[in-house]
Amino acid sequence: MKKWVYRFGGGKAEGGVADVAMLGGKGANLAEMASLGLPVPPGLTIVTDACAWYFENGKTLPDGLKEQVLEGISAMEAETGRTFGGSTRPLLLSIRSGARASMPGMMDTVLNLGLNDETVQALGHDAGDARFAWDSYRRFIQMYADVVMGLDHEVFEEILEDEKARYGHEYDTDLSSVEWQHVVSLYKQVIEEELGESFPQNPHVQLWQAIAGVFSSWTNPRATTYRSLHRIPEHWGTAVNVQAMVFGNLGSSSATGVAFTRNPSTGRKELYGEFLVNAQGEDVVAGIRTPHSLTEDGRISSGSDKPSMEKLMPDTFREFKAICDRLEAHYRDMQDLEFTVERGKLWMLQTRSGKRTTRAALKIAVDLVDEGVITQEEAVSRIEPPSLDQLLHPTIDPRVERVVLGSGLPASPGAAAGEIVFTAEEAVEAEAAGRKVILVRIETSPEDIHGMHAAEAILTTRGGMTSHAAVVARGMGIPCVVGAGTIRVDLRNEQLLCPGGVILGRGDTITLDGSSGQVLRGNVPMIQPELSGDFGRLMEWADKARRMSVRTNADTPQDARSARSFGAEGIGLCRTEHMFFEGDRIQVMREMILAEDEAGRREALDRLLPMQRSDFTELFAIMHGLPVTIRLLDPPLHEFLPKSDEEITEVARAMDLEPAFLRRRIDALHEFNPMLGHRGCRLAISYPEIAAMQARAIFEAAVAAARSTGEAVELEIMVPLVGLRSELDYVKDCIDRVASEVSREAGMSINYLAGTMIELPRAALRAHVIAETAEFFSFGTNDLTQTTFGMSRDDAAAFIPTYQRKGILEEDPFVSLDFDGVGELIRIAAERGRATRPSLKLGICGEHGGDPASITFCEQTGLDYVSCAPFRVPIARLAAAQAAIAQRRGSASRTG
Secondary structure, three states: OOOOEEEEEOOEEOOOHHHHHHHHHHHHHHHHHHHOOOOOOOEEEEOHHHHHHHHHOOOOOOOOHHHHHHHHHHHHHHHHOOEEOOOOOEEOEEEEEEEOOOOOOOOOEEEEEOOOOOHHHHHHHHHOOHHHHHHHHHHHHHHHHHHOOOOOHHHHHHHHHHHHHHHOOOOHHHOOHHHHHHHHHHHHHHHHHHHOOOOOOOHHHHHHHHHHHHHHHHHOHHHHHHHHHHOOOHHHOEEEEEEEOOOOOOOOOOEEEEEEOOOOOOOOOOOEEEEEEOOOHHHHHOOOOOOEEOOHHHHHHHOOOOOOHHHHOHHHHHHHHHHHHHHHHHHOOOEEEEEEEEOOEEEEEEEEEOOOOHHHHHHHHHHHHHOOOOOHHHHHHHOOHHHHHHHHOOEEOOOOOOOEEEEOEEEEOOEEEEEEEOOHHHHHHHHHOOOOEEEEEOOOOHHHHHHHHHOOEEEEOOOOOOOHHHHHHHHHOOOEEEOOOOOEEEOOOOEEEEHHHEEEEOOOEEEEEOOOOEEEEOOOOEEOOOOOOHHHHHHHHHHHHOOOEEEEEOOOHHHHHHHHHOOOOOEEEEEHHHHHHOOOHHHHHHHHHHOOOHHHHHHHHHHHHHHHHHHHHHHHHHOOOOEEEEEOOOOOHHHHOOOOHHHHHHHHHHOOOOHHHHHHHHHHHOOOOHHHOOOOHHHHHHOHHHHHHHHHHHHHHHHHHHHHHOOOOEEEEEEOOOOOHHHHHHHHHHHHHHHHHHHHHHOOOOOEEEEEEEOOHHHHHOHHHHOOOOOEEEEOHHHHHHHHHOOOHHHHOOOHHHHHHOOOOOOOOOOOOOOOOHHHHHHHHHHHHHHHOOOOEEEEOOHHHHOHHHHHHHHHHOOOEEEEOHHHHHHHHHHHHHHHHHHHHHHHHHHO
16 A cells, blocks of 8 residues: 655654655655654654645545554654543644645645544643633634635634724733633634534544645645746645644743744844744744744844843753754755744744845855855855846935835845735736836735735735745745834725824835835835845856856847846847837838838948947947857838838828828738748848848948957857758858958958857758858747747737646746757757757857756757846856756766
8 A cells, every 4th residue: 555644753754855755845854853853743744646646536535544644643642642632631733734845825734633622621621721722722713714614714813803802902812711712602603604514523524624625725826826936836736744733822931933044134144033922833924913033133133122032931042043053054054944832842843945035045055165064066056046136126225315104124125116005916907007016915915925926025014024925025036024013004995004194095106125124205216236245256156167158138238238247258149120220220221121122222221331330339349259149130121110000101201201102011011920921031032232231230340349449259140030051051142242341341351150040940950951051050949939839929928828727838938948849959950950060059049048947958958058138147147057067967977
């Protein structure tokens, strides 16, 4: 029979951290901590395969699982001296999810399982604290009803708030046992009224339904959204951890908390976290009560007058600090831990590699290298390439005056401005409309995940640095301020009530400074950060580790300067057509297109020549010493012409033409499928004077730049949309002829490579023939994806999300390269091209050039470079290094 359940506790465990795919992250680390002899409540993990079974078999549990779970519970009973469902010393259970990738708050948890009208009495008697028992019972009912029975937890929150107001209490901890009993009766009553059924009293019924409920939460909307955002495969599923409960709500000697072994915002080597006395873990992460600092340094820096754990529970704190140090040393990384103190006894409930800001991740990785814990290559491999985007976020300009509306805790650094919205749905709608918004909430919950992703930043008036909003915002890399207690959110009237009588409403603009915790009025000026320090050191290590070079796609001097400052090693794609759309050039371009003969076209081209030459000269000067690939004119000519009647009339007047004539010329140039029409090399063949003008501009600019910089330009000229070698031969003859002319006129030899963009399946399949002429291939994966799939990138957005949702496509092929189809064509072209010309230079210049997964494919395929947008260059540099490191390790393991 298949083993569905793995046990841990009592200083031993079945499995460990190496079994994360089977046990999930939480289960694997609980087993690891138990094996290390740390104080872990005993428990068991139901493997991730059981989740797959559950969904594949009509949401049923597999044969043999129940028996194995009950055997595990018997072992827990033996270790704790308690009995599940017992009338004396009852054993209560926590039922928690645990996917192999951390998904904080996205799936469901049920605590205090096993309580009913009988066991609650036994629990109170055993603990000598009836108030604690009834508090635990109401928590269980609320969680179970939400997760298993589908009754929203807000229903219970409303009852509790009403009862606290009626009794005159401010905090949950103020309620007496009698008052909690009344709340429990109201909870059970509302379940019957809303659902038409009673709250289940049988602990075993509770157990199986809770396990099923946690499995089901794998596909809830927030978990699905999170997986989509973080590219976590649906087939992974979640494990379920069933563990003996320990209680942080057993009075003043009990507590619960969350900690990081290093500061997750800054990366500083300091214990960082929060705790609550007389509480359960959900109270801390949900932001229901504002927690206290673990350390005295943390208390002082936050300005809190609440005692730290270091002062309040010094012995327990020292034990906990020692465990933190041990776990960080064991895992060789910053850890995120959950713990409970039950009447002075410390219990460890979770450890995992902590989520952190990119700035913190860089500092931690660099510090660990300096401490001799990890190697430079390990440090490079630990940073998620897309997360580098966080470093490009602006910060508040220090020279501007700040109008501070209030302040909270700086939960996620960076700054952002936007209109106030109060719901996740509003944030999504605003993003779709192109508006920047700040999501303002009393506290966020996992249901807000879609709105948090749509917002520029997040502001909450409750919660601490480990609240849901803080953790998720740091993971997303967006600024966040939490616990802004001096500001009040009036959801009913959609208002933000600030000190001094300032009232802001939906649509008003605020700026958040996630580094200081300040909420500022208006749209405050910002500046870009310096990419130095830890970033610079790590990127040096990355550049040392990678094999491929990283270029940029740049059409303007501004793009080229930005890209070079980000470490670009040349231009892999300069789209010359973009230069024609600027200023007065579009007018001259239109005159060229509308000319009725070659003489008319040449006249307009003569006026365009100095414009193109000037552009290229500046690009070459900026990129001196680095390769620059110039692509000849690619798009259909009609793209340069006016579209609407109003535009046609305006252009006709400016060109002294009759609108009817202009309309006829536009109609004549119209194509039913321009993507596959008269574009690319086809234009150069039909109108060779266009290619000749561009070639002359390129070569004359190369001469001018070489003379001004003292360095020859490393020039590559790319002919687009080639499908036949004869097409490339024709255009290359034109390029070579112009090169000879300019070289003779300038008295200077001009070195250059002539190549092509591989963007048609035929070109990939005939690469061995095309390589007889082409000196380099650049894979234009945008069009190669379109022509391979037979789908338009502009129109595919209407159905690709449906394909992904239904499991037909795992990734959008326009975002991450389709390895099986498009990738196979690239492999074929690379192999066949180099068989003909071993020195053939190979690169990629589509949008995939900045996608880490696609970059890994390029490394495996042996490409020489990737080219991407300027702001993706650091991401590509890091991804290329990681791909090279992985490739070397893979080769070493195969040969070893």
